[in-house]
Amino acid sequence: MRTVAQVIQTKQIQQVHTIGADETMLRALQLMAEHNIGALxxxxxxxxxxxxxxxxxxRKCVLKGRASVGTMVREIMSSPVTTVTPKQSVSECLSLITDLHLRHLPVVEDGRLVGLVSIGDLVKETIAEQQELIQQLEQYIRGEV
Structure with missing residues (x-):
């Protein structure tokens, strides 16, 4: 089973963009749009x-009629945050995401943010791993191994 560290290494964009709690939602949206990402x-x-x-x-701003200019990130962010370590398996992370209804998991090592994995990253990795296993089994059945 592959680890979170391996998933982070294979991501095209490894830089993690962050935002401060006292920034406005407008700034958060600008950053997400600029970097084509769905979370910070x-x-x-x-x-x-x-x-x-x-x-x-x-859900917490638009549907409640709040303005993105006057709403601080702190007011609507999801917290407390569930984090994972680079050593955790993809399977463990998928279980967390499924059980807690999350879409993103910050990756923290020694108290420092080292990455961010999304449900898409984890599903992509799982599919690749399963395809590799199927290929190995087919080779074994055909006597090629």
Whole structure:
């Protein structure tokens, strides 16, 4: 079973964009649009204290008639945040995401943010792993191994 560290290494974009809790939602949306991402870890003093996503924005800001200019990230971010370590397996992360109804997991090592994995990253990795296993089994059945 592959680990979160392996998933992060295979991602095309490895840089993690973050935002401060006291930034406006407008700034968060601008960052997400600029980098074509759906969520940002929220940091304070170098620590991950939450996650803000397009889903948070639509449910906690738009549907409640709040303005993105006057709403601070702190007010609508998802917190407390569930994090994972680079050593955790893809399977463990998928279980967390499924059980807790999450879409993004910040990856933290020694208290420092080192990555972010999405449900899409984890599903993609699982499919690749299963395809590799099927290929190996087919080769074994044909006596090629």
């Amino acid at each position: 870890p929220v940091t304070e003093g170098g620590q991950v204290i939450g996650v803000i996503s397009e889903r948070d924005y639509s």
